[in-house]
Amino acid sequence: xxxxxxxxxQVGGVAAAAWIAGWFASRAGFPPDREFRxxxxxxxxxxxxxxxxxxxxxxxxxxxxxxxxxxxxxxAASAAGAWILRVRSAAWxxxxxxxxxxxASAYGAERPLxxxxxxxxxxxVVLYLLRTLTEPMWSNDYVAxxxxxxxxxxxxxxxxxxxxxxxxxxxxxxxxPLGLPFLYSGVSFLTGRFDDHAMxxxxxxxxxxxLVTLFGWLxxxxxxxxxxxxxxxxxxxxEPLYSAFTTGLAEVPLSLGLLxxxxxxxxxxxxxxxALRRAALGSTLIAATKNEGLFFAAAGCAIALLFGGxxxxxxxxxxxxxxxxxxxxxxILRGRLPLxxxxxxxxxAARVAExxxxxxxxxxxxxxxxxxxxxxxxxxxxxxxxxxxxxVLCGAGLAAYILLPAFAVRGPEWLVATSLPRTAAxxxxxxxxxxxxxxxxxxxx
Amino acid sequence: xSxxxxxxxxxxxxxxxxxxxxxxxxxxxLPRRARKIAAYAPQxxxxxxxxxxxxxxxxxxxxxxxxxxRRLPASAEGVALYGTPSGDPYVYLAHYVFAPRPVLFAPxxxxxxxVAAIYGxxxxxxxxxxxxxxxxxxxxxxxxxxxx
Numbered sequence: 001x002x003x004x005x006x007x008x009x010q011v012g013g014v015a016a017a018a019w020i021a022g023w024f025a026s027r028a029g030f031p032p033d034r035e036f037r038x039x040x041x042x043x044x045x046x047x048x049x050x051x052x053x054x055x056x057x058x059x060x061x062x063x064x065x066x067x068x069x070x071x072x073x074x075x076a077a078s079a080a081g082a083w084i085l086r087v088r089s090a091a092w093x094x095x096x097x098x099x100x101x102x103x104a105s106a107y108g109a110e111r112p113l114x115x116x117x118x119x120x121x122x123x124x125v126v127l128y129l130l131r132t133l134t135e136p137m138w139s140n141d142y143v144a145x146x147x148x149x150x151x152x153x154x155x156x157x158x159x160x161x162x163x164x165x166x167x168x169x170x171x172x173x174x175x176x177p178l179g180l181p182f183l184y185s186g187v188s189f190l191t192g193r194f195d196d197h198a199m200x201x202x203x204x205x206x207x208x209x210x211l212v213t214l215f216g217w218l219x220x221x222x223x224x225x226x227x228x229x230x231x232x233x234x235x236x237x238x239e240p241l242y243s244a245f246t247t248g249l250a251e252v253p254l255s256l257g258l259l260x261x262x263x264x265x266x267x268x269x270x271x272x273x274x275a276l277r278r279a280a281l282g283s284t285l286i287a288a289t290k291n292e293g294l295f296f297a298a299a300g301c302a303i304a305l306l307f308g309g310x311x312x313x314x315x316x317x318x319x320x321x322x323x324x325x326x327x328x329x330x331x332i333l334r335g336r337l338p339l340x341x342x343x344x345x346x347x348x349a350a351r352v353a354e355x356x357x358x359x360x361x362x363x364x365x366x367x368x369x370x371x372x373x374x375x376x377x378x379x380x381x382x383x384x385x386x387x388x389x390x391x392v393l394c395g396a397g398l399a400a401y402i403l404l405p406a407f408a409v410r411g412p413e414w415l416v417a418t419s420l421p422r423t424a425a426x427x428x429x430x431x432x433x434x435x436x437x438x439x440x441x442x443x444x445x
Numbered sequence: 446x447s448x449x450x451x452x453x454x455x456x457x458x459x460x461x462x463x464x465x466x467x468x469x470x471x472x473x474x475l476p477r478r479a480r481k482i483a484a485y486a487p488q489x490x491x492x493x494x495x496x497x498x499x500x501x502x503x504x505x506x507x508x509x510x511x512x513x514x515r516r517l518p519a520s521a522e523g524v525a526l527y528g529t530p531s532g533d534p535y536v537y538l539a540h541y542v543f544a545p546r547p548v549l550f551a552p553x554x555x556x557x558x559x560v561a562a563i564y565g566x567x568x569x570x571x572x573x574x575x576x577x578x579x580x581x582x583x584x585x586x587x588x589x590x591x592x593x
Contacts, residue, residue, distance in 0.1 A: 004486045004493070120463070127470065134478045136490065138499025144537035148544055155545040168549060171536065197493055230459045237466045244498070366469055373462040380446075380454055439455055 007198035008133075010191040014052065015045075015205055017190075021075035022048025028082035029264075029278040031089045036274075038216025039263075043278070045209035046260055046285055049202070049253075051075055053182035053288070056189065057333075060158055066189035087274035110226055117229035121211060124236025129204045131244040136197040142248030145172050147196055150184025154194045164334035175337035177330055179288030180250050196248075203247045210256045210429050211236050217263045217433060221386060223440040231436035240425040250290045251426040257286040258296060259429040261319075262393050265300045266386035268315040269308045279318040287323035291339070292400065292423075297323030299396040303389055341415065342407045355405040355412035359420060374435060381438025390434035394427050502534050506564065509580035510542040513562040516576040516583055523547040525555035528564040528581070560585055 022044035029043065030036045055074050059066040137147060149172060153159055164174040187202070188194040211232050218228035236242075246252055261282030267275030283300070286293030297320050304315035363371070378391070401423045405415035446454075485493045491511045494500060500507035506529070517524065524543045529535055529550065540548050555561045561572060564581045568574060572584035 003489060120467075127475075130475065130478050130482075134481050135485070135497030136494045136499065138494075138497050140534065140537060143499060143541045144533075148537075148541050151541065152545040160545065162547060166547065168547070169540070171533070172540070195490060197490060230463065234459070234463050234466050237463070237470065239466070239470050366465055370462060370465050373458045373465070376458045377455060377462070380451055380458070 004197060007191065007193065007195045008201060011187060011195070011198040011201045014187050014190045015048075015202065017071070017075075018048030018052045019045050019205075020048070021051050021071075021078065022046065024075070024079035025051065025082045027079070027087070028085045029087065029274045029281055031087045031273045033089050035220045036216075038219060039213045040216070042209040042211075042213030042216060042256075043260060043281075045205055046256055047078075047281065049183055049206075050179075050285060050288075051078055052186040052190070053179055056153065056182040056186045057159070057178075065157060066186060068190060071186075071190060085277075087277070089273075110224070114225045114229050117226075117233045120233040121229075121236040124233070124238075124242065125204060125208060125211070127237070127239075128207050128242040131242070132200040132203045132247045133197075134244065137200050137248030139245050139248055142196075145176060146180045146250060147184065147248060148172050149178065149181035150188070151194050151196075153178075153181055154185040154188040159333065164337065170340060173340055174334060175339055176250075176291060177288050177293070177326065178333075179285070180253060183253075200247050203242075203252050206252045206256050207236070207242050210259055213256070213259055213263070214429055214433055214436075217259075218436050218440070221437055221440060223436060227436050227439045231432045235428055235432045238425070238428050240421060241428050246422055246425070249422065251422050254286060254289045254293065255426040255429050257282060257289055257293065258393075258397070258427065259433060261286050261296065261300060262390050262430045263386075263433060265304060265315060265319055265393070266389045268318055269304060269311050269389060270386065271311055276314055276318040279315065280322045283319055284322040284326055287326035292397070294323050294327050295400060296393065296397060299393055303392050303396075307389060307392070341409055342404065343409050344407050346409070347406050351406040351412050352403065355403060355408075355416055358405070358413045358416035359402045362416060362420060374431065377435050378438065381435065384437045384440065387434045387437040390430055390437070394430045394434055397427050397430075398424060500538070503530070505580055506530070506535060507538060507542070509562075509564050510539055512578050512580060513583050514542055516578075517543075517546075517560055518575070520558070521546065521560040522558035523549065523556060523560075525549045525552050525559050525561045526564065527551055527561060527569070528567050554586060 023040070025047045026040050026043045030040045051074055052071065055071050056066050058074065059070045062070075064070060137143075148169075149163060152163060159178075163169060163172070183202070184194070184199060187199055191198075214235060215228045215232045218231060219225070223231075241252065241255060261279065264275050264278035264282045268279045279300070283293075283297040286296055301316045301320040304312050304319055306312075308315050381387070401420055402416075405412040405420070408415035481496070485496055488496075495504060495507055495511070513524070523546050524539075526539055526548060529539070536550065539550075549556070549559075560575070561569070561584045562581060563569070563584060568582065569584065571587055573587050574582050574584045576583050
């Protein structure tokens with residue numbers, strides 16, 4: 001076995017252990033019912049990756065080196081805690097007509113088409129796997145930000161204060177959350193080596209977890225295999241998100257986190273069992289991954305309060321506090337740091353117009369056609385409360401990504417060109433869920 | 446609009462979206478990626494990075510950094526770089542390669558305990574060269590070298 005394949009197998013082993021640990025931990029957010037099982041698999045990866053990442057600061061706090069024993073203790077503690085706090089099988093009364101229709105039709109005319117869609121999902125995963133494993137992670141933001149911090153934490157066996165205070169490291173954005181660097185260093189502590197090629201394997205796993213969650217959530221909410229399959233196949237093959245360039249960056253993990261958070265928030269507003277806990281966990285994950293995670297958590301909280309009906313306060317209370325806790329822990333660790341790329345005193349109507357103009361000019365013909373088709377699917381679909389909440393969350397994120405460049409220190413045009421394509425692509429899983437859920441009843445009939 | 450018409454319209458729109466997403470895939474790069482994995486997988490990690498996209502802007506520079514990293518004394522507290530081109534990718538790559546050691550670009554003199562890594566043929570007159578190779582050298586100030 002070559003060095004690369006050996007390291008790949010080791011990272012795969014760590015990932016498998018994390019996924020299993022996440023499965024046991026997910027008992028705190030999911031009832032044991034069969035309907036939840038598919039999306040629980042997706043959640044398990046996110047929670048498992050969270051356990052690996054959180055192992056690093058927890059071990060440092062306990063003044064021990066992050067290692068397999070520490071991971072196993074944490075995994076066992078999470079599993080035990082999850083068992084104590086387990087969500088019991090509630091009277092699960094959702095009228096899942098799509099599920100019933102789909103189960104009946106899976107052996108009929110729908111079957112060949114769902115098999116083709118399954119093949120396309122597999123194709124999307126294989127293509128992304130090929131892109132991620134071609135070479136060591138290489139994007140500028142990986143080298144300058146996420147990888148640099150992960151490598152530094154691993155090699156230092158600590159969190160050097162210079163990561164936050166050294167002016168020569170300003171380019172590495174000391175104000176960004178440390179979730180992804182902790183994940184890189186955590187995996188490296190467990191494999192015994194910081195291998196930035198083998199660790200690229202984490203990214204197809206984030207993709208698979210996203211696809212599984214999307215499919216499972218749509219199915220549980222009554223979408224047919226066909227509707228859920230089309231949405232999952234389109235997302236699996238969506239190259240702007242699952243590209244060689246985004247490998248190593250926070251967009252792919254964040255896109256999973258946003259899907260988890262958004263769907264859990266929608267579930268919480270509907271009163272699904274365990275959904276409040278899932279929303280709180282999703283909020284934690286997104287706030288630990290990127291700065292805008294806190295924004296999305298706040299947006300989710302606002303959506304719950306504004307549109308949430310009778311469960312608004314509980315859902316809102318689940319959406320934001322854990323994200324604030326993550327932010328607070330970062331402030332304790334590194335102090336309050338300004339957003340390096342932004343000057344909020346620089347806004348003007350002209351800059352907003354410049355940002356909007358740049359955003360409109362950015363997509364090519366193909367992307368505009370894709371957006372137009374998405375609009376057709378939204379307009380023709382049937383209103384579904386979960387879909388509406390997710391669309392508002394998605395729209396809030398897109399608006400922020402388009403307008404924030406108006407405050408960019410290096411100018412709106414620069415930030416739109418360098419970040420909008422990938423940040424907007426990170427909304428794709430959320431958008432897929434929001435649009436597809438509007439078609440569950442039309443296609444089921 | 447009837448439910449059937451609506452469903453047909455959705456099927457067409459979703460089908461077209463799927464086709465567009467598939468068409469936008471960079472299919473042409475797949476054979477190159479497959480060949481690259483096969484060719485580089487047996488190589489050690491720095492060689493794989495050397496042949497990758499992240500060093501395409503200046504592969505000789507990465508070779509210099511990697512050679513310097515391998516030759517750094519274990520006691521080196523940081524790396525002062527001299528003779529390197531300017532530009533963000535040069536800065537990012539140097540910090541990444543030498544992490545967790547701190548890096549400075551062309552300080553007046555390397556801080557105490559640091560090592561100078563010199564890109565190219567230039568050699569400061571007041572430095573003791575520890576190692577030299579095709580792309581550069583690492584050196585320490587003479588007074589530091591003389592300190593027991």
